[in-house]
Amino acid sequence: MLRTNTCGELSINNVGEEVMLSGWVQRNRDLGGMTFIDLRDRDGITQLAFNMDENSNLCEQARKLGREFVIKVRGIVIERSSKNKNISTGEIEIKVSDLDILNPSKVPPFTIEDQTDGGDELRMKYRYLDIRRNPIKENLILRARVSSETRKYLDKQGFCEIETPYLIKSTPEGARDFIVPSRMNEGQFYALPQSPQTFKQLLMVAGMDKYYQIVKCFRDEDLRADRQPEFTQIDCEMSFVDQEEILNTFEGLTRHLLKEVKGVELNEFPRITYDEAMKMYGSDKPDIRFGMKFVELNYICKEKNFQVFDSAELVVGINVKGGATFSRKQIDKLTDFVKTPQVGAKGLVYCKCNEDGSFKSSVDKFFTQEDLNNWADTCKASSGDLILILAGEKDKTRKALSSLRLHLAEELGLRNPEEFSPVWVLDFPLLEWDEESNRYHAMHHPFTSPKPEDIEKLNTDPASVRANAYDLVLNGNEIGGGSIRIHNRDLQKLMFKHLGFSDEDAKEQFGFLMEAFEYGAPPHGGVAFGFDRLCAIMGGQENIRDFIAFPKNNSGRDVMIDSPSIIDNEQLNELNIKLK
């Protein structure tokens, strides 16, 4: 036996007990007569005490223990003289009688502390040391809890966990697939799933009623900080349901998770349509932890000879509460921000609502105090507030103002990571125009059903057709999305036609699904949550990497195991492929 307790378990109630602990040397303090060691394991830290007077041999041994040595000790739990109220074991220490070194350690390449001196690359190379640090360890434990609570909730709701295959078929539609050469089927390839979409729909055709899976998915895309070539989804599908039942079920899941994992009780989630979201926030994933909703000003800003507004498709502003105190320099910085290529605005108009009731704007030449007062009324701005206005082409202007809104919120500390504001965004467009391929693409995926009342517009005005599709947004991040699917073969055929699939393409790629729909497919719909991001947001962060045990870098490399790597020619031969 290597321990009777973990390093986070013992308290004042155990005083007098003989215990055995194993763990890592976190800290070693030699105070002359006494040596204290902080012994660490997953559960916590327990202080070990060695007394020079009582056992000089053992104390000498203890003094030599380096950081991260793995040791086993036996001793008696005693009350500490100077207590540490910050940790659960802070009232006791172990008076050690036996000490074994289980494994020595080289000096780690960075400090195993909450704030480490290791840079990103080094931490990734030695990820097994990085995970010893509290923040990363806690992230992984949080992830396990989210996973466990997700299953508990879904099991209780009658969902059945079913594993779908990883070696599937490549489909050109959507993102790029990772592929896997088949040795037994010469010249042929499997693909790794981008999602279990078709399989979960087939499970509904199969009568499994309510399915879920927490499952790895794969996309061979160029990577960004919040994207990984392999990522995890909570994947769900339900039969014989309408949109309302799906929203309620997964609102319930999200509420359950935040309550059980974070202790946060949420009210009913607000719902807005995609059109409203774009109009009020310039984004289909609005952060509603704070205000600054968009106010459209076209009808009161135009025809005052200010060319910028007069020529604009949209003039739109936000009210920055208390922003009248911003200095000229601060406002210049905001102007610089909106002019960066990423944001892409031409300029920024401001209007300060002074304490004395007067207004000061960057366009005083064109607008009277009465005009500005009118702006303020429309924007519900009062003394001390600041109105910021952008103008131009509608979609671009909204996008730019959305960036400004988030930027300001960040600067003003309005994005509290411990506050959770979910919102459903409904009625997404069914199709979006793709400039590159010069055709419509499915905004969600080709199996999403159009709203019945919009179907006839597929021929006349495809862009205006709304889908039975919904996203769940949390703190400005899309954490989940889904749709009611098409379960009718004819409608699915029509969709493929509008997506530019030839009959052959559709048959080649989705023939089995189309055929399945002929054997009694039930009405069904579902949702998928981005599990990595959900965990990150619940952990109060936006970067998913530190919520994944062994992530890859932006080149898709695992720098710890040094992968991908070259392969024996013999291996390639067996697979009937060669390098180009």
Added chain:
Amino acid sequence: MLRTNTCGELSINNVGEEVMLSGWVQRNRDLGGMTFIDLRDRDGITQLAFNMDENSNLCEQARKLGREFVIKVRGIVIERSSKNKNISTGEIEIKVSDLDILNPSKVPPFTIEDQTDGGDELRMKYRYLDIRRNPIKENLILRARVSSETRKYLDKQGFCEIETPYLIKSTPEGARDFIVPSRMNEGQFYALPQSPQTFKQLLMVAGMDKYYQIVKCFRDEDLRADRQPEFTQIDCEMSFVDQEEILNTFEGLTRHLLKEVKGVELNEFPRITYDEAMKMYGSDKPDIRFGMKFVELNYICKEKNFQVFDSAELVVGINVKGGATFSRKQIDKLTDFVKTPQVGAKGLVYCKCNEDGSFKSSVDKFFTQEDLNNWADTCKASSGDLILILAGEKDKTRKALSSLRLHLAEELGLRNPEEFSPVWVLDFPLLEWDEESNRYHAMHHPFTSPKPEDIEKLNTDPASVRANAYDLVLNGNEIGGGSIRIHNRDLQKLMFKHLGFSDEDAKEQFGFLMEAFEYGAPPHGGVAFGFDRLCAIMGGQENIRDFIAFPKNNSGRDVMIDSPSIIDNEQLNELNIKLK
């Protein structure tokens, strides 16, 4: 809304309620005045009643519904006149007032019944219809329950579920990898994991203490009925434990699963060593639901001028209780069986213990009644029993007798699928000689620790070195196995040397693990359960395929989605590979 209840929910307590049900038409019986439909969903079957006199229109509609049509009905729950005690809803039926066809269905290619007329290939091609059948559906539900109960137990024991990566590094050791070309790293490849072995060990180095995962693994091997290119493992690892604690933990898991899922309470699991298992059962995965233990007869069978026995390394028998009644023909068939190439014995010696106390053997020429009496005593055979004996080279003879033992048990109905007999097999050899490569291979894997007292024999008698390795066997199937790992770099180096790895090979393949061991690796060990097989055995079957939602056939093909398949040249170009 599409339903108020499922088709398995309503009972006599709901009589008088108005309900809405949706599901599939299982059966349609037109009795003239009445038409009855069995409506099926995942939860069960509910009878729908249509009365010609009361609503001829509706009844006409109902009559036309084909098998597997998806319908929605509204109606009143009424008590049935002729009750069906076999199903939970058998006391009621629905007097239907409204009927909607949600989706029609073509006639399915096989019957959706417990016993179907569909062959294997057809069932696989239309797996989504096959899953509608009760036996397959129940298998998948059982699998979900085993998974859920596994997590419950491990969560409670303080295990943390951690996902390890799927895109990892190829290692030539072990079985053949599936590989994945990297687009972003030209000429390089990922591999899909054969198991998360190294990652789980790194998680122990990382201080995560107790890890588990229910995870897909991949092996590109030629397939057999009970093998799939992708399969699922319950993968676990623990730190600061000895073998005893691991055995207790996973004995606890197995007991928990059988109790919660099957309602079977198991006693403490017996334990035998590998050597004992080979000696008593000729197999390292003995089925101990029945007896017929091996009895070695060398010392009483030799030197009687029977050349077959005299020249044999091993003479070994089993006692078939009550087998004296076997006819000559039956015994001839057994002889034929042991002579098949798969079994490979030269012949079979029998000795019947007659009711009158005399003996009749196939070798009466060489052995007296006293000799045979001696055999019977040694085999604990009494009147009415049959002793069957094989002789020859030790390992081959044991293997052959093991086959005979299982064959007999099958024929005698001793392998009751609803009886569960687990056994731990301990002290596996560390190494096994591989004729082909002319060197020792790790029997378990290269990270398995030798028993400390055997380490010095690595140089003198490698084959006799025992490992801290163990298998859990259930009903003659290995359902789990594991080991205490090496956590010391020097010992790991020594192991690699004995396995014929050059320093470069070891560094190239496992350098990161070796390096990790230098930074304070804790003592650790673990286990992996073959999840597919565990589910199959718990479901009373041995073939895993019907416990996997979408399995592949023996050529590694998914005949439903027709995968693997050919790939666009463009896609191959991007990946910098081409076909040979």
